[in-house]
Amino acid sequence: MKFSTYAVGDEHFYGAATDKGMIALSPDFPQWPTLLDVVRAGGLSSLSDAGAGKSVTHRDFQFEMVLPNAPRILCVGVNFPDRNAEYKDGSEQPKYMSLFPRFASGFTGHERNLVRPPENHTLDYEGEVAIVIGKTGRRISQDDAYDHIAALTLCNEGTIRDWVRHAKFNVTQGKNWDNSGSIGPWLVPFVDAAQLDDARIITRVNGEVRQDDVLRRMMFPIRREIEYISTFMTLQPGDIIITGTPTGAGARFDPPRYLKPGDVVEIEVEGIGTLRNGVADEVVK
Secondary structure, rough: OOOEEEOOOOOOEEEEOOOOOOOOOHHHHHOOOOOHHHOOOOOOOOHHHHHHOOOOOEEOOEEOOOOOOOEEEEEEEOHHHHHHOOOOOOOOOOOEEEEEEHHHHHEOOOOOEEEEOOOOOEEEOOOEEEEEEOOOOOOOOOOOHHHHHEEEEEEEEEEHHHHHEEEEEEHHHOOOOOOEEEEEEEEEEEOOOHHOOOOEEEEEEEEEEEEEEEEEHHOHHHHHHHHHHHHHHHHHOOOOOEOOOOOOHHHHHHOOOOOOOOEEEEEEEEEEEEEEEEEEEEEOO
């Protein structure tokens, strides 16, 4: 079963996503007002039990960022060998991973537009798998790392490239424009290692494959990401780790191929789903 956060008019729900629509589950769990509360309580299995056999309640709805109140989102940068080579700086594989924070306000939901701001038009795509932590841990070993994952989802880690270069050591401002990226469409409960170890990620722009790689080629595998990050911070349920994007982002073409209004970006991973977003210019009031 897959679980989404969604809106119907001014009302917000979470529930089970099906091919025919949503099964609202939040009314059944008032003790868990949001999907983040469900994750923190270890309640995804309870949602599965509650959704079994229920009928669709909403066919007309809008997806929201799957955990719109996620307090901590940490991204791993330059995590595929070809991606490192794209920088053309002659550097070998780094000893430690690059990390930066993103905030929930920078993400929208499935089937909604990524927003290109008027200040700069270098909006780029990055298809990635995101993991949602479900168990508190500090100094987690790689052997135990997967035990701390509650669910998987997808991310288009949209970036305003020019703003990444505003400072020498800081990408934060280029990575956090409102609604420049997306996370969703849903949470898929984590069951076993094959969901990640055998995963292939494909990014398409207007149907054209731009990124295509397998997670086992990551320079810093997800087990290592959890081990390293939990060394300096206590991972908590609801934390999101965005695990890295393959080669093929728009900035690395010559000339660059940035997103423009009317484009459609799809991030696909078998077993998780497809995250789809259009692109629109921001309406400035």
